Amino acid sequence: MTVPRATLRLQFHRDFTFDDALAHVDYFAALGVSHLYASPITTATPGSTHGYDTVDYGQVSAECGGEHGLRRLTDKLHELGMGLIVDVVPNHMGVSKHNAWWQDILEWGRHSAFARYFDVDWHSPDPALRGKVLMPVLGASYGDELFAGRIALRFDAGNGRFNIVYAEHECPVCPIDYAAILQSANRADLSALADRFASVTTQPADQPRAAEGREALREFVRQNGASAIEFVLEAYSPNDPVTRDRLHRLIERQHFRLAWWRTASDEVNWRRFFDISTLAAVRVERAEVFDAVHALLLRLYAEGVIDGLRIDHIDGLAEPREYAQRLRQRLAELREGTTPYIVVEKILGRGEPLRDDWPVDGTTGYDFMNDAGALLHDPAGAAPLAQAWAELSGRPANFADEALPARRKILAENLPAELDRVSRALHRLARDSIATRDFTYTAIRRVTNELAAHFPVYRIYPQNGLRSAADNAYFDVALDAARQTLSRADHGVLARVDAWLGSGADENGNGNGRGAAYGAQPNGNANPFNHTASARRTVQTLFSQLTAPVAAKAIEDTACYRYGRLLSRCEVGADPGEFALTVEQFHAGNQERARRFPHAMLATATHDHKRGEDTRARLAVLSEIADDWIATLRAWTTLNTPHRRALNGNADDWAPGPAAEAMLYQTLVGCWPPGLSPDDEAGIKALAERVAQWQLKALREAKLRTTWLAPDEAFENGCREFLFDILAPQRRDGFLRELSDFVARIGRAGVVNSLQQTVLRLASPGVPDLYQGTELWDFSLVDPDNRRPVDFTQRQRMLAEARPSDYLANWRDGRVKLAIIQRMLALRLQIPELLSNGSYLPLTVQGKYAEHVIAFARRQGNCWAVVIATRLSMALLDADSALPLVDPIAWDETAVQMPEELFGRALFDWLSPAAPKVEDTGLLYLREALTTMPVAVLVEDGVPRV
Template identity: 75%
Template structure:
């Protein structure tokens, strides 16, 4: 297996192609990257900026450069000894445009399409209007309104000989069985002759080749005779006349799809979506023929040596993640002699293990990002910050309360159709037994609701229809929650649902006399008791996973604001801080179980850049100071508030009704965001710079308000309120307030800036030296003060970064830390060290090191050992009170705090460490060590102690080895 030494994630799209990346390969190699880690490379919706809306698995994206461009990139990588990891999206495809041939085929031929089982469509909907049809919730208003307005029309594509329903940019194919009636509507002999070719067609596969031949004849006819005849046909279905509009409506009713207002999707969609996005349709990759079709291209690229490994997107969306991983590894192993490198995107709850029976190399790193992020926080700040949040906003101090409310809201308003589908699967099981047939659909839906809203992790993974002990840890928690909220009368049904969802090994009760076997969900063969249970378990998991994602990451994390640095993908904001011992335990477990997992601190999906989170974590150390600042700023900016209709107001009482824009919660989160993302070199009097920042924050603010789904939302935007929030933001950042709020904001950022940088460097070094494969997100070699996408996907100035590469020790750039070169130098130097000693940091044992002395709680230290080779990592932490200027907020002279001055450095004065020392391994007693990050060469004394005043004299972090400094 080719295990990466380090990876760099790149987002490919038409604005950044394979050739664009190839131009920077020398830089990536000089930085120390061993493998590029590409966003999806298959063909996506036109103009896609991310690639996760694949429309064709069989072709490399032409917008990104096509297969030829990919080959040129790989050739350049190979010339520098580098490889490529590709992002694979087996869970869903884009269906919003007209580029997905598989999807269009099922719209044309319905359940007899060759691709009918490629997508997770419920062809047996309980709604008679949807049986055998696909709901298309694409209309901007109700169907009747759009039809009457003439925005839905019959069209003809002369190049393919196809009739289609046009709606804006959409083109929905008309079934060929209707072509005869369409052509005959013109009452012309030549068209009637063509119509005869379509007479008697059915949707059966045997008839589909004849339909293609008839279409060819129609296309040829139009090519030879022009389109006037077809135009006449189209006029007989024109939407602007009541008679012809009714004919158009009746034609639409005969199709294998039903057009609907987009708002209908949440309640009525009859196919699995990615989360609640009706532009992404779930793919049934568990079916062997679908698996082969989805992976044919990527397998060929892997076989031919263009791709070295895979990142699997949203593994929890699949029906059988374990079987998928097993099949994937087997096929990849057959294609090349070496074992494949595969990581999966998986959100793990605290204590939830990645399953051992998944033959993968680990996760994409959200678990590490959670651990290292929590490590930066002072646990003493948790309670006072929660109290301040509750007092200012009137909302709960506990994230769990917001999460529970969000789960109920998302389930009721966004995933109601998915809830119904899972409940129907349980109801079919109940109906097949005399002892349970009286459990009504409504009862089972109510029971299922309580189970999923209390489910603490993404999903379960039953084997042979039974939950494992690991599953039951979390399922039992959901059962306990459901019992507390369900009425006692529902408890019997709850116990049966528990058994059906894998809690019992007993056979299903015998079917009632005369019971008919029910058709399987997705148009498959009749479902027996075992398959019915497995189907219900799959639907439960494919409900609980998107519910967790939408309710936690995309709702509750935008409602709860104790400290936004803990509101991140893969994190639980109720888990405020992580002890050093627990961080070590996580590293030890990873080293033992998944030593090649990715280590990430920034991703294309993060809510806030890694350095935003590192700076905000400082607030946990100064909770009282920050609480007072919040109140002061709220009072200072009260005149800029708006009424809910967006109009200015002079003053607002401090009630807790959120009856003004932005409202107390949104305002408090806005201040945190401004503190977190304020660029280090931005001045309060820089009008252009402040305006640019305001525009970026406004983009975040709009998304945050809509994701919170309180006063406004994506489904029902309150544009007046949103405008009022934007006006508030630009009002408090207006140039005339440069001597008021702007001055206070920039001064506060300056006060905590050094501590934030110290956190950032700690986080960076831990990522680069902990067990696993360090992953770098594009551009984050310098300070990453980005916000949620699209802000974190802005173009990257790689040329600037390349120009700043150097062999100079990182410590030389500490005095100019605001420009970010010190971070780049640390990354370059440690990645060079990984290349210089690849086995040590790649395979070496992990040994937590004890720290003693007055400031022991402000240090984390560990060693990596392989044979006689050692690397010792030491980092300052929670160091606000140790920085030269004293406690944050204490006055210091301008000279002390001038850029480059000792008091301006993100470095603890050596004297402040006093007797604090790391207890070193006995092998290193009385040995001199060399620091990769500075010219320092601290010595371990005869008692085996390494004093921090020596080890951290030049940098707040150190990576110490015995054999000198590596070169890039």
């Protein structure tokens, strides 16, 4: 099996290509990772900075270096014994003129060879969209843009095509209209060309003739020039009422409907990725689509170029389990004797398991990131911080009270078209039976809305039309909540929708205790609910493909930007309502992973994180000093009151507003660079620009005062001005000095948190993943800040030549973190079975400061590694010391109870010169184990030390 020892995630784009990565492969090898882990490598929209907007699955991105560049990179990796994991995006594609599949369905509609590749509703109830694809690309209403002359007919001489053009968008005209277009010029030569299209229809059999006609048209222009075509285009000019009307009628005949971008949420008739109207969902559940999407990657795997796959947004797929089974089977057939490594991007709720019947190696690590992050927080801070947040901001104290309104807003404003599609499918089921034919569409939509609004996880995974017990554990939460919020008049509809969505209710509406509201069925109808299995599966899929984006958009992209109790818990994959995790809970998560998915990825930073791993680690310290932080927050709001921007001449209406201001202070505390001085004007300005980017995104994502759909520029400008004012040079002896001093006060405890988090990721069961550049301190914010260029040359120069403890004194440069990573990866290389497959044993800590320590052992045969990390260190750190280290004497009699096999044994710290001895009683005192570092990884003397 090609299981990575450790991965390093790289974001490829035109400014960081395969050859750019190639230049640093020696560094990646010296760091100790076994595999690079690449963002999508297929061709994306030109200029894409992330690669998730694929436009051609069949070609390696030329902007990133093409297949030759990819092979140069992998040849070097293989030379050094390394491999490559790549990200695949099977759920959606970028839709633009660069996507040949999408262009073909715009041209031929439902008769396109690719009509079933995309999840398009060709039978929309809207007559204006039947057989058409909505194209919500216009900057204003269709009429305004048409009259302004911004929509036009153009000819592409390169391929002999007529297109309806708007800005950078090109929508091909169906060839059945070419004859009329060419005849409009009243020229014999063009009329002769028109004859080639006279009998063309949209049927597939006619499409080759249309291609031949376009080729003749292209050759005509090549030989005679484009002047003749200009006469044609004049006949459809938008600048004259008569020709504009002709243009309009031509557009109306096409297989697309041009529309204002604002119409997308309400009227889009194709499934999008979340609410992004430039990404269209792909029907990868169809065999021919699966083959087309994966052909390149399957070939590269067969040829040994790549070694595994990361599946993006698997919850968007119709059948995730079947998809994973098909993918693993296809890959396994290609390379005899190896088992492909496959991980899935899956957001798991607390207690929600990754399904056992998915043949994958685990998740990409959001679950571990959540666990490791929650462990850093002091539960004692939860209540006072929540109360203070509510008082300062006027927002709810509990996250759940933000989440539900956010879900409702997303359903009402961002995804109403998707909600309508599910409701219509359910309504069709209702109309198929005389027992339910009177269930109205409106009632079904109300019920569906409530179920989606209260759904506690991303989705369900029914099999053969039935939900499992695991599904019902979550579906029942939504069902009970919907029952509470809906009128009793809707309870019958709710019960039947529950059955259609897989409850297992029988034909009389009974089963699993549900559906009894229906009572007896009409006489003479022996089988009133005899709907086809495929119809039920369809509505179950549509419902699942609704709840997943609702969860993502409402929680991650809305509520997490509204709730500010502590921003370190407002992260992708986390529940901000869950403030802290106990050591016992963290151990339980590691044990579960070791048992079920021992090769899952372990991440603490990703390309999607909202705050860098060290930003979160520093902010977590605030949970330990809740009262002090609350007092500081109140003092800063008073100090900066004069800089608030009044809006609309109303002193009570000001930017940024209390909630956004409180979040801003947390953000500044979290991302303040180590060593930045209030006197460094250039450094402060650079910080302000970064934070301003975050602030604008945060305000719009919160969807309160301003949004992406309807920006309030006056408010946004006021927020930006406030930020730059409080960070202005003239504040260096005021707010800036206070901010800097506060960061200095908590900075060492933040470093202890960071090093704890780093060691836990590298020593816990699973495959540690490093996000590009986070080998040094990662005080980044949400993208694009977390995707800034990385100076790998600097990191190579800083590779450790000594133990990590030697770098602790100069912790601000981040080299101690890099050294820990390098050293731990060396341990994983030297004793590969110990940390990859070794058993996981939680260790008990006793003594006065037991709650400030986490300890566990990894064991493989007679080989041991004992991991000890300081936690919640703020109260234990010596205020007079510059080191992020608890004075060994301060640990007093606090000790770890070691396994019996290690009683009386001498151990050696892999990270420092420490060599503590386990007492004959089995106690290992922290005053001996944590003498020079806040973390320790203890091994036996027989383990080779490098």
